[in-house]
Amino acid sequence: MVGAFRDTLSQLLKARVPVLQVCSYEEQRVLGEIAAVAHDVALVRTPRGVWTWSATRGLVPPDGNRRQGTTDPVAALDAALRIDEPALLVMSDLHPAFGAGGRPADPGVVRRLRELAVAYRSGPVPRTLVLLSPVPDLPVELAKDVTVVDFPLPTEPEIRAVLDGIIVANAATGRIRIDLDERGRERFAKAALGLTLHEAENAFARAMVDDGVLNASDLRLVHEEKRQVVRRSGLLEFLDDPVALADVGGLENLKRWLAKRDGAWLAEAAAYGLPAPRGVLITGVPGCGKSLTAKAVAAAWGLPLLRLDIGKVFAGLVGSSEQNMREAIRIAEATAPCVLWLDEIEKGFAGGPGDSGTSARVFGSFLTWMQEKTRPVFVIATANDFAALPPELLRKGRFDEIFFVDLPTRAERASIWSLHVARRLRHPAVAGELTVDSGLLTELAGLSDGYSGAEIEQAVVAGLVDAYAERRPLRRDDLLRALVNMVPLSVTQAERIAAVRSWAEHRAVAATAAEDWDLDPRQAGGPGLPGGGHGGRAVEF
Structure with a gap:
């Protein structure tokens, strides 16, 4: 990465390009790379002295003796x-x-720069001006007249060097305990990618002083810097809503697929010849755990979770949507x-009247x-609406796999009931009269045939409302009453769910494990509602 910057800079210097702009917050790192190129006869034919200018020090030649009266920009350019x-x-x-920050540009500075560009381009000796700025604004x-040069963020080896240095410096004091093996250090260095060296050092130092121990649990502090x-x-929105995969009821096929790819982005996997996983598309019945799974996989893998709001990409001035998408990707x-995470991706790129092809270009x-x-x-x-998914999104190479999430089976419903009821019973005011055992879970799972996971959760909440109204603990009858009073989506949208299952039968992999199906796996894809077979190919991971 830095080598590419040095190569580009050396080419521009040899070509005598007069004015360059480098955007970075890391002034010292940029200056170090510029000096390395300017003094290396293997990179530039004529070594050059490095001059610097700042608003406080003025113009400083290579000998370090400041030029008086040059703190003013126009005087410095003269x-x-x-x-x-x-x-x-x-x-x-x-x-x-x-004009950065909405201020008007200084016409005197702009004119002097244009004159300097002409003079440096045609002068007898090689001279180049580098504008170092944290923002890319240019009049x-x-x-x-100005050539923009990209300066990369620190590479993993550079960040690893900072991590190793701070570990050595603090471990010797005996006040900090280091509980990281080689794999753990690699995870820390990879987690800090995207930060400046200063930000990475701050994150590592904070992780050490948090509890006097540096271990895998401190990755959250590195993620906080990224936030x-x-x-x-x-x-983009940085989500901090930790959900364990165990908190997702059912979907064992999908869980196993995700568990096998934990750590597949590490160097160990690359040495094995394994590419980093690209992603998954999860479609199916609304309210059955698609979004919850997205949150859970980030927590399970110990990675930051970013949510891309497509609406924000299309907001703003005409012509800015494509730039917004590029910035979000960057x-x-x-x-x-x-x-x-892109939630309901089919709606984000749908376009509409007056779109003028913007959605298609961004997509x-x-x-x-x-x-x-x-x-x-x-x-x-x-995605909820499979019919709105464009075929180019579904072809191989975009995603590693396409999973279909159906209404939960009897075994999955028992697991979902257990999760939601047990979570509420942790509160002393709620617990007391209800015993959660296999008998109760079996009964609730049977009575909730055709209910989605979200509907089961709402049934628990509705039962709690009845219990709270009488200021008493939750009872079995509260849950049964809530089920009787609720009309599930499998009834109100029966035709739509049948169509979704039919679509997924040969186009997606079932997120539910075969051993959890209510019917024989060979009957997968049957349209019986509620609680019929499950759309999606019968593939085990």
Whole structure:
């Protein structure tokens, strides 16, 4: 990554490109790379002295003796025009004069820069000006005079060096206990990808002082640093809603598939010849655990969970949607390894009257990225309306697998009842008269045939409402009454669910394990409602 920056910079210097812009918050790191290129005769034919300028120090030549009266930008540019030796001048605080933050651009600075570009391009000695800024703002007058050079964030080896250094420095004191093996250190370094070296160092230091121990549980503090980066973008949402896979009732086939891919983005898997998992598309009946699974896999893998709100991508000025999508992808890749969740993807790219093809272009950019991405961004897309899914989204290469989530089977319903009832019974005011045993769970599972997981949860809540109204513990009768009073989706939307099952029969893999089916696995795909067979191929993982 940094090697690519050095190669690009050396080519531009040899070509005598007069003005460059490098956007980065890491001034010292950029200056170090620039100095390495400027002094290396193998990279540039003529070594150049590195000059610097800041709003507080003014112009500083290679000998370190500051030039008096050059803290003003126009005065500094005038002095830069008089440099008559091979030089590479780095100016760090010039962006406020370009109108950054909504301020008007300084016409004097803009004019001097244009004059400097002409002088440096045609001068007898090689001179180059580098504008170092944390923001990419440039006045329109300079758009054709300034060449923008990308500066990459720290690589994994650079972050690993910082981690190892801080471990050595603190472990020797005896006040910090290090409980990380080689695999654990690799996870920490990968988790910090997308941060600057300073941010990564802060995260590692905070993890150490949190409890005096550095171990795998401290990864959450590294993710907290990433949360700040994501929050500033406004396009992605960093979710911190830990859900264990065990909290997802049923879906054992899908759970096993996900469990086998835990850690598949690590170097150990790459050495084994295994590519990082690309993602899954989860479709099926509403309210049966698709979104909950997206949250659970991020927690199970110890990765940050980002949610992409397609509505925010399309918000803003005309023509900005494509740029918003590229920015969202860039942030997701900078946060990698991570899980990127798109909820109800079929609605996000649906378009509409007056769309003018914007949705198709943004969707095309997203599909191309999914096909060609190399960073470990695991995409989980959920969809309720299979008919709205474009065929190009479903072809192999976009997702590793397509799973179909059907109404829960009897065994899955028992598991869901157990989870929700037991969770409420932890509260002393609720517990007391209800004993959750296999008999009760079997009874509830049988009576809730055709109910989704969300409907079972609401039945528990409705039972709690009745119990609370009388200020007493929850009873069996409360749950039975809630079931009787609820009309499930399998009744109100029977035809639609049958159509969804028919579609999934040969196009998706059943998320439910074969051993959990109410019917013989060979009857998968049967349309009987409620509680009929399950759409989706009978594949075991």
